[in-house]
Amino acid sequence: ARPGGGSFVSDVARPASRSVAARRDVAREPRGAIGGRASAPTARDPARDFRLGVPDVSALDWAVWRRLSARALRAFARQPAGYAAAQGQPALREGIAHHVSFARAVSCGSDDVLVTAGAQQAFDLVARTLVKPGRTVVAVEAPGYPPARAAFAAAGATVVPVRVDAEGLVVDELPPQARIVYVTPAHQFPLGCVLSARRRAALIDFACAHRAAIVEDDYDGEFRFDGRPHDALKTIDRSEAVFFVGTFSKSLFPGLRLGYVVPPPWALEALIERKRQADSHCNVPAQDTLAAFIEQGHLARHVRRMRRVYASRRSLLQAALQTPELARWLEPVAGTSGLHLAALARSRRDVDALVADARRASVGVYSLDEYRHGLRAPHGLLFGYGAIGDAAIEDGMQRLRRVLRQR
C-alpha cells in the first residue's frame, strides 16, 4: 500500500469501498478471452505462418488508394469542420448497399446501412442494443468466434454454445429461450463449412417461432471459389430478424476499421443512437476514401483478383493435405470459400503434437481448441492462407511433411 490513499485495490474491507470491489472485478477480467482470428502470430518466422483472419494486401492497388485518400482529404478540408452523421457518410452507405446487393444478394438501400468500426463494433452495438443484462440468452456456434461471444457476454447476455456439424450450426439444438443467434452461415468460423439450405430455413423458422434476432456474420462472404453461393440469411429473411454484418477487414485491410451492419428496420434508429453514444461516427476521410474506392469499381476488381489468389492458395493447401504423410493425421473440412481451412485430427494429443512439430520446423499452425467455447468440439488444425503466399505455403507444408515423416 502506497501512501496517500493508494489503497484502492488492496483495501476492500472498508464500507465505502463498493466501487473498489467493482474496480477489482473489472481489472481481474480474463485477458486473452478475445483473440480468435485476430490473434498474433506464434511461430518465430512469419514467412511460414498460417495465421488466421488477415488478408493479403500486397496485391491491393495502393497507388489508387493513396490518390483517392488525398482527394478525399482535399474535399474534406474545403468543408467547414463539424461532426458527421453517426450512421455513416451517405456515399459510403450507398457504396455498401451496392456492394452487398451485388456480392451477397442482400437487397438494401443506403438508408438501411449503418457504418461501423469493423464487424467487432457491429457485434458490440447490436449486443448493447438488444441484450437485457441478465435476461437475454444468446446462442453462439461452438466452435466459434471468441470476440463476438465476448461482445455479447460483455453486454450481460447468458451465452449458450451450440454444436456445429458438417451442415453448420445444429439449429435443432438451439435453446428455445435464445433471443439472439450469432451465426457464420457463409463460411463457419472456424470450421469452414457452409450452413445448409435446410438449416437456413430452419433457422429462419426458429427466429419466427421464438421471435429471436439473428446476427449473420458474413466476415469473408465475398470469397467463394465455386461460384454457387448460398443466399445470405438476410436475403431469405421474411420476419425482420436478421442483422447482416460485414467488414472490409478481409476484403481490404483490418487497419481500415470499417465494417457495417444492415439491421432490420425496427432496430436501425436504436443502433444509430448507440453508435453516436459509443464514438459519434467513424473517421471521415477513411469513409470518403472507401466510398470512392467502391464507387470506381476498385473494390469489386480487388475482390475478383483476390478470389483467384486465395482459391489457388487453398488448392495448394488441399493438395498438400492429401499427401500420405499428412492425410494420415488430418482430414480437411470440405468447403470452397474463405481465407482459412480447417482439418480435423483424431485426437487432441495429435493436434498438440502437430502444432509442436510444426513450430519446431518454423511453421505456424493453430489448434481448433482455442475456439471450443467450452463445448465438446472436434479437434483439428487451422490453416489461414490470407497472409501467406504460394511459395511459403509449399515450403511450410513440405516442412510439416518432413517432420511427420521423421516421427
Next chain:
Amino acid sequence: ARPGGGSFVSDVARPASRSVAARRDVAREPRGAIGGRASAPTARDPARDFRLGVPDVSALDWAVWRRLSARALRAFARQPAGYAAAQGQPALREGIAHHVSFARAVSCGSDDVLVTAGAQQAFDLVARTLVKPGRTVVAVEAPGYPPARAAFAAAGATVVPVRVDAEGLVVDELPPQARIVYVTPAHQFPLGCVLSARRRAALIDFACAHRAAIVEDDYDGEFRFDGRPHDALKTIDRSEAVFFVGTFSKSLFPGLRLGYVVPPPWALEALIERKRQADSHCNVPAQDTLAAFIEQGHLARHVRRMRRVYASRRSLLQAALQTPELARWLEPVAGTSGLHLAALARSRRDVDALVADARRASVGVYSLDEYRHGLRAPHGLLFGYGAIGDAAIEDGMQRLRRVLRQR
C-alpha cells in the same frame, strides 16, 4: 401487422415475446438526448452561426497533413496486414504523452495512454469499465455535457446532476455515494468557468475519502489565452483517481475521431480490453499520420496559431457583449479560454426571445437550457466561436444589436 411473422413490435402479449418487449424499450429510447457541443446548426445561414464544439480548420496546414497521410499509407502498405494493438500505435501514444506533458503538465509515458475514437469513446469505455449497472452513482455537472452523461447512463449508472457556480462544480454538493465524478475543470462545459484551486483540492479530497474515480474531460484545455493555466486534476492526483480524457476534435478536427485517456494504472488493462472488445483498435493510417504530425511539431504550431485566432475572436465577442444594447440583456461569464463563451440572462423568457430575435436576423445562437440536466441552472446564451470568423462575428453581433434596438 405484415404477414409472415412481422408482428415483432405489435404483439407483446404472447408469452414468447419477452425479447419483443426488450426491442421496444430500446427502440423507444429518446433520440436527441445526445447533442450538446456537437449539435447541428439551426440558423439558416451558417456564415453567422455561433455553433458549439467545432474548431476552425481553415488555418490547418492541410498540405502537410496530406503529405504525412500519404507517407503513412506508403509505410503501412509495406507491412503485412494484420490487427494492430488495441491500446493504439506506439508512436502516437508517444506523441500524446509528450503533448499532454507539455501542454497540460500531465506527466505520463506512452504506456500510460490509451488511444480512443474521440473523447466520446473514452467516456463510453470508462463507463463500461467502472459502472456496475444499477449500483453505481455518477455525478455530472449541471449544466453539463449531455453525451458524457449519456455514456454513463447507457452503462447503467444512476446519474446525479450537481450544481455549477462561478468556481465550477460545487464539490460540497457531491452526493457521498458518488463513485465517479465527471468534470470539465479547465473550461466548464457549457458555462466556461474554471474549477478553482480550492475546489480542485476539495475534489481530490472527495475522491480519496470516498474512493471515487474522477473523469477529467479536458476537451479544449489547449486553448487558454492568458498563459496561466491551472494544473490538470491529473497533475495533482495523489490517489490514482483521475482518468484524464483529451481529444483532437478541437485542436485538429472532429472527423479524425481520435482522442485518448490517461487512466490510473489500476484501470489501464481493463480499459484496453474494453477497447479491444468494442472495436479492436482505431484506424491505423490515421493514427500514424497524427503521430507524425505531432512528432514534427505541427500540432504544437497549429495550437499556438489557433490560440491567437480564438483569443481574438473571443475579444471581439466580449466587446460586442459590452455594447449597451446587449449588456442590458446579457452578462458574459468570466473566462479566458476555450472555443465558446456563455452569457447569462435574467430569465428564460429573455433567452427565448433573444434566440428567436437572432434567428430572425439569420444569426445562430444557442440556449443554455439544453444542457441543464433537469437541474435548476442559470439561463443564458452560448456563443461558439470555433467555426465563425472575425467578420461573421462582427456582422452577427451587429445584427443582434439591431434587432434588440428595434424592440
